[in-house]
Amino acid sequence: MAKVYGTIIIGSGPSGYTAAIYAARSNMSVLVLQGYQTGGQLMQTSEVENYPGFEDGVMGPEMMEKFEKQAQRFGAELVPEDAIKIDTSAKPFTVTTDSAKYQGHTIIIATGASAQWLGLPNEQRLQGRGVSACATCDGFFFRGKDVVVVGGGDTAMEEATFLTRYANHVTLVHRRDSFRASKIMQDRARNNPKVSIVLESEVADVLGEEEVTGVRLRNVRTGEESTLDAHGLFIAIGHKPNTEIFKGLVQMDAQGYIDPVEYTMTNIPGIFAAGDVTDHRYRQAVTAAADGCRAAIDVERWLENQGIHVGIENWE
Template identity: 55%
Template sequence: MMSANTGATILENKDESPKMPDKKKTKFDIVIIGAGPSGYTAGIYSSRAGYDTLILSGILPGGQLVNTTEVENYPGFEKGIMGPDLMIEMRKQTQRMGTTIIDDEVVDVDFRHKPFKVLTASEEYEGRAVIIATGANPRKLGLAGEQTFAGKGVSYCATCDGPFFRNQELIVVGGGDSAIEEATFLTKFATTVHLVHRRESLRASKIMQDRAEKNNKIKFHWNSAVIDIKGDQKMQQAVLKNIKTGEEKTLNVGGLFVAIGHEPNTKLFKNQIDLDNEGYIILKNKTHTNIEGVFAAGDVHDRNYRQAITAAGFGCMAAIDVDKYLTDSSEK
């Protein structure tokens, strides 16, 4: 489930004596931008393959998982593991493989010339290849209670957190395919799923609408918005307001799932990397971007799965693709 932890969790709990980079060293074989499951996994594979690898972790080392409490669905942990702890273990493993990790935020890149340049506020780094693993952030409602009850009823991933809400009434906010998918999935656990949408009809595809309308566990609240979230230690109520009539009502629910989309962290790469109309990186082939030598891994291009395990898988794939690219390049 989601929590209000911050990236500081990773910094405070990381290895007491991590490998510190030589301040004069700015040239690497591979530069990885981002340090979630995809970035760390790419680092592990790249370093094991013998490449001098740098990870620039950004301001939130560990990505979205540092804002997650219990993770039950990542293989290898019979009793589950806390999200920040999983990221700490990944970080330690990546460092043990020899990857240099610098907790600094990338502010600019130059992919127009080789070697590629990646700039932070304090340094300029060069890489023969780059892996973009900057992830994506869920769009939020902007309510004060949203942060208060993050990890205590408020979630942005039904697949991740649905099983924690068995036999409870739940809310899903949104009207697109993602919202319908979340609502339908949650009916496996909830007694009732209240779908709250600001319009009087869904934006989802017809097949998804038909599926939702036929599901007697889904109750629709048209022209409505969540305006407040209440509770004690956990979320217990949500206040809805009808946008047209102004009428307000309170629902007793155990959880609220926000499904109004994600924002990939790609503004930095605009005009250099091909992006779709929502900002996701367009892959030319496997993990390759339109720039030869620049690769992408994880939620920064994956709009469908958005799981820690799939992000890690993409990180592995990107590192293997980079290995082939660098090997082929050196043979020319």
């Protein structure tokens, strides 16, 4: 008989792997579609120092490798492919990848969100070596240093203000002549003596060989360029949830984040969502992992209420 998994988890960041650990440990048959880029955003993070249990810090990729091995230990099957289509017209659900189709009684969407970048070649090359999209994740590493924050919304103001706890000085760069951030957030940044503001300018390039040493700024009105010494560049121009294939299927907010209707369950009974794909506020590894735990427990209870038995020893 064809395999029907208790749950198919789409995504392999902290939320996806934690969901897999909890679900598989409960003797549920679990498939994780990891995606071609496994491990989520932490694969682009140099060192993680704020995750409980790693008192000396841990490299992002090493941490995700530990998550992966723990999920495998409890019997989760891992497939390093992207989900490209979900069919909810019949149960069990069908999830299609480039090479196969898989069936599951439930689905946990844990595809995360991606930071929006400026699109500069050196920006990608220096990620984890001074270029970051998360001040709360990486701000500690810039104690006593000068940093640049790019953006004009509440997130940029919040990141700039937060970084003043560690950095010597923060330069906030925005390409327009005014900010779109709320007044209270603007006031916090403007009134902070450690923050200076450069308007009508964009980052034209990130400087440095092994690590960031500065940025080249370009005035968008005059075209004039200048160099600003800095050890860090924080991009705060927003995040985009990875929900493209779920549009028109599950309920989302205006930004494309999945909006669960009951705990972690979406508007489609049997389909759940966890992690950054539902979270535009915290975006932390620990909150994503917690969400994965919640989703797995919700799945287990939902299946039990439906009278569906999904132990690994009896495929349905």
